Amino acid sequence: MASLNLTPPAVRYHGDQAVAPGMLDFAVNVRHAQPTEWLMRRLAARLTDLAHYPSAQDVRAAQDAIAERHGRARDEVLPLAGAAEGFALLPNLRPARAAVIAPAFTEPADVLSAAGVPVCHVVLEPPFGLEGVTIPDDADLVVVGNPTNPTSVLHSREQLLALRRPGRILVVDEAFADSIPGEPESLAGVSLPDVLVLRSLTKTWALAGLRVGYALGPPELLARLTAQRAHWPVGTLQLTAIAACCGRQAVAEAAAGAVRLAELRTEMAAGLTSVGAEVVDGRAPFVLFRMPDAASIRKSLGDRGIAIRRCDTFAGLDERYLRAAVRREWPLLVQAIAEALR
Structure with a gap:
């Protein structure tokens, strides 16, 4: 499979570099926008x-x-x-x-x-x-x-x-x-x-x-x-x-969240498939998929305020692949991709 020449700048590329303030973030695989209240209190106490x-x-x-x-x-x-x-x-x-x-x-x-x-x-x-x-x-x-x-x-x-x-x-x-x-x-x-x-x-x-x-x-x-x-x-x-x-208690909380994520992932993968994406079968809280014109789709998403992870910086993948974090807002991503393909 064709792959990007992994020069140091490519290797050091991470999803947060695709995210500008105010964007809907599918590029970074962090589960929540901020730590839970109980955890922030625990940290603040120290x-x-x-x-x-x-x-x-x-x-x-x-x-x-x-x-x-x-x-x-x-x-x-x-x-x-x-x-x-x-x-x-x-x-x-x-x-x-x-x-x-x-x-x-x-x-x-x-x-x-x-x-x-x-x-x-x-x-x-x-x-x-x-x-x-x-x-x-x-x-x-x-x-x-x-x-x-x-x-x-x-x-x-x-x-x-x-x-x-x-x-x-x-x-x-x-x-x-x-x-x-x-x-x-x-x-x-x-x-x-x-x-x-x-x-x-x-x-x-x-x-x-x-x-x-x-x-x-x-x-x-x-x-x-x-x-x-x-x-x-x-x-x-x-x-x-x-x-x-x-x-x-935290482990139990994380486990319950994992169940919800798995359900969202199934829905999101089906949504991406419905707009022509070739979704890689996986289990993690993000979805890798391939589309023929992924680079232009990524640009179109960015213009719409949606950040997604390019994948040609990974050995073994090329510019046709994109990665999206599992989010409740996945219908907005699917809709934006559908509009970009029109």
Whole structure:
């Protein structure tokens, strides 16, 4: 499949760059326009503590909340300044060669390449499943999304585990896993010596500006990952948010929201199909679809005040693909596309 030459500007392109103030945003995959009231109150209560460095007690509280949420030991969890920090730390694992299963979030390949690690993109063909995938034998680090951004495809646990090899580390990006009802196929609760799972809390809890996430893996692997990490890498408000969003009540709230999102996604996919879009079968809270004149449609949508994600910045996709976040306002998107096609 034809793909854009992934120069640094293309790799660093993110959906927020398509959004201007006042636009209806289908480009960014953050679930809500702002954090929930209870979460904002929880964070506001800690503002007076910002004169102090993040405490060991706050770190332990965040670790314990993550551990309880996934049935892991405290030393198997690592609070992060967003899942993106987890990607930024991957060079500390000192891989000889990395394989990134694409299309995929561009950050891991960019970080590894910048650190001098040879990176191979293993590009999947539509419908973007792992059936028959071949990973180079000498790849000692494999990165895969589940569900994958931007395709929205959810791979089975068996397919993921089949990527393991002696001497290889498997990194699974589960940034959107909690947006799928029941979190099927997740490896977050599985303790394996060679598997690292990265999770984000920014999407579900509208905390993209705060940067919150975590890693799950064996203690030895987490120690290698953080070998050159700065002091106090996760701040007080971040740790507070992690502990809050991994609590039982919050997890139940997120799970209920995931059910509503799944229903909206089904409706939205049907609506896009009705105007001629070829929708990729997926489960994540965004829809990847292909249209012959996607570039002009995207421009027309922008003129109508609707932002959508271009996808020719992802390895394995071209200018015919667009990605849209699942929103209640999806009928407005479908109507605007229909008008653009007239």
